[in-house]
Every structure is written in structure tokens, then in C-alpha cells.
Amino acid sequence: MADKTLYDIRVEPQDVDFTLRATLASLGGSILNIAGTDAQTKGFGVDVLGRSNLSWVLSRFAMEFDSRPEQYGSYVIATWISDYNRLMSTRNFTLTGSDGRIFGRAVSQWCMLDLTTRTAVDMTSTAGMHAQWIVDAPPPAERPRKIGPLGDAALTSEHRVAYSDIDFNRHMNTMRYIELMLDMLPVDLVASDRGVRFDVNFLRESRYGQMLTLGCAEQDGEWRFAVSADGAECLRAAISFAV
């Protein structure tokens, strides 16, 4: 049985907002970058999958933070895969500050996509490649929940997917989605150092040149989001802040 793998991160000036604490987007970016690095290091990254015309696609993601670390602070990301089934592989993360306390937790669920048919592959046949890396430790937080349709949006905005938004696949980058959603919220709320939980469901990719429509509404004590590209829904999200 494998162990959790640890990565050291330092909060650089480019990671912080005007409160001099790491932004949620930079923390989420570090988490997802470590997911890629860890898979690559262990031999089941997108580089290896690509040779079989397969790729990992993020399906659902949840992250929660008790507080955000300060500029020049350092923290450790521990990551491990806890389980997988036919459709989803679950990769987990904890973030531990230099005081030894866990201040962040994240759970990500990934599909393996056939790049020709654009459909999900049954991982019970192909994911043997990462079976040896399963760690016998449950997710450190509630798994990403399924988010329902938004209903009436109180706030909307538009954004055309540009060169700087896209990743190696010409798809809209996950962290740019998160930035665009946070940018719709009251700045003093986003910049406050409250406990926060962010759930995201990815429904469909958006591509270079598509016009995104973002809707946002405060419902049941949380902020709910829906993003569509050319009329087709591509993402739902919910963010809640501790009172």
C-alpha cells in the first residue's frame, strides 16, 4: 500500500491579494498543479495517457480552507488517491501550515477520457496503472457534491475565452473559471480571511473563442454559479463562507 506524497509550496508575492494572503485561485492552482505533477511522477500523467490517446479530465472538485496562508509563508500539500471505480478516480489533498496544522482540504474526481470518441473510459480495465498508488486513507473532507441548476441569476457577466485563458488542450483553464466566478462576488467577502468551501461540477469543456455567460445568485446561504458557453451549460459551482 502506498503512502501520501508530500510537496513543499511557498506563497510568493504573485500568489497573494491585497490582504497579503494567498488567493483562493492560487491555492486551487497549486493543488491542481500538484495533481498533474504527482500523476506524471508516478507514471500515469497526461503525458503517458496521451500515448494511448487518453487523458484525465477533472469532473468534480471541492476545496475548503479555514484560513489563507500569508505571503512568504510555506505549506505542505499531501496528496493521495483513495479509491476509484468504473467512472471516477478520487484524488485528495491536505494543506498543512508551518505550525503543523491542517488549514486546507480538497477532493478531486477525475474521469479518464478517450480523446477520439470524447467519452469516458471504464477505469476498471485501464486504471491498473494507478492501482498500486491507492492509499488507505479516506478523503479529508466531504466529496464534491452535485450542484443543481441555478434558477434565476441575480448577477450575470460575459467573457470571451481568450488565448490567455486556455490550456494545452485549447480548453478554458479551471483556475480562470474560478477567478471569473470570484470576481463576481463582493471584493470584501472574497478578500476576507473566513473559512470557505468551494464545490465545482464540470459538465462540458469550453474552447477558445466561445462566449461564456456567467450567472450568480445568493441562495440558501451560499453563492451559486452557472457558466454556459454558446448556450450549453459547462460548469456549476457553489461557494460558502463561514459567518
Add this chain to the structure above:
Amino acid sequence: MADKTLYDIRVEPQDVDFTLRATLASLGGSILNIAGTDAQTKGFGVDVLGRSNLSWVLSRFAMEFDSRPEQYGSYVIATWISDYNRLMSTRNFTLTGSDGRIFGRAVSQWCMLDLTTRTAVDMTSTAGMHAQWIVDAPPPAERPRKIGPLGDAALTSEHRVAYSDIDFNRHMNTMRYIELMLDMLPVDLVASDRGVRFDVNFLRESRYGQMLTLGCAEQDGEWRFAVSADGAECLRAAISFAV
């Protein structure tokens, strides 16, 4: 007399575009982040200046690249201050690939700002703090040139300065300006691996919530840009690609 200081950088997946080469924005980001790190390490960073109610402000910046490094490639940034006068301190950079060849050069010119009066400080009296770090080596490329007004813009776009765009000072981040400008160009041009030179003149800061108007036109074989915030010009830039 001091020597150039070296920093190792690796091109991570989050730094590349769909050609799997580092974006101009990520290269520029690395350069400017190293500027901050180097000043901080040597005792004249914004942290120390802040205690005297002073700060460094980027006034002009030029970067040129013969090619862009590939994902997982590594390179070395050498940085040094070549000279300063009453108004400007000149910090230089070369980027050297793992083959030992210099593929990128940059020159940045910084003012020292009094944060109360918002005016430039005469550095001949205050910059003794960095005099010992001057290196006897000239800039590796033409210094940033003065860019004239744009005239008629062939393309325009608007962008409201959002939470994700701003830095620790609540000002629009330099790299986000560069991303917004590159996003106005034909994507195949920006993604091509041609030689490129980028000159930027910073005229005025823009702040959270301001509406930016970007204008762009092809003039005399280069792309020229002007950015205004609420009607006041804040930036001019020019980018030229090798044929």
C-alpha cells in the same frame, strides 16, 4: 563590484500554451517575480522600502525572445542592476536555456515612489542602499523605448479591473495587462514561436473597479497598444514579431 545573480526556473504545465511552449506572459511574469525576489534578498525590496513609506514602481519594460522554451524545460535567469540616476534604476535580465544559449533578454526601469506624495524620489539621495549591487555590465538589449500615442485604434476592447487582476497595492497587475494585450492579437501569431520584442511604458496606475479601454493597431510593422482607465491613459506598448 557585484556579480550577476542567477535563478533557476522550470517551465511547468501551467506556464505553457497549446503549443506546449512557455507563454510570453509566463516568461514576463518569471522575470518580474525574480526582480522582486532579487531586490528583497539583497535588502532593498518593497518590504524594506515600505518601512520608509517608499516603493518601487515599474516605469518601462522591454523583453525580447528568440524562441520560447518548452514545457518541463529549464532555464536560468541572470539579473543585475547596471546603473541608476536621479529618476530611474535599470535592472537587466538574460534567460539562458539548458543548451547554454541566451534566448531571452529584458531591461526594466524602475522609479522609487514616495507613497504619501505619490511622486518620484530623487534616487541619488536614497538609492545608496543598492549602490553596492551595481554590476559593470551593460543592458543586454536596447533599453525600453518611448512609445508615442496610438492614433486610430483598429481594434478596441474593454475590461473592468477585477479582484483577480490586482496586486498587493490594489493596482492592475503588469502581467494581466500583457495578457489582455496579447489576447487582442491573432492567436496564431501569438502562439507562433517567432522572435518577438515587447516594449511597455507605464504612465499611470489603474485600480480595482476602473473600466479599462484597450486600443490596438498595426503600424509600421508592429502592433501598438494604448490602455486608458476612465479616460486617462495608463499604458502604451508595442510588440513586433520577426518575419
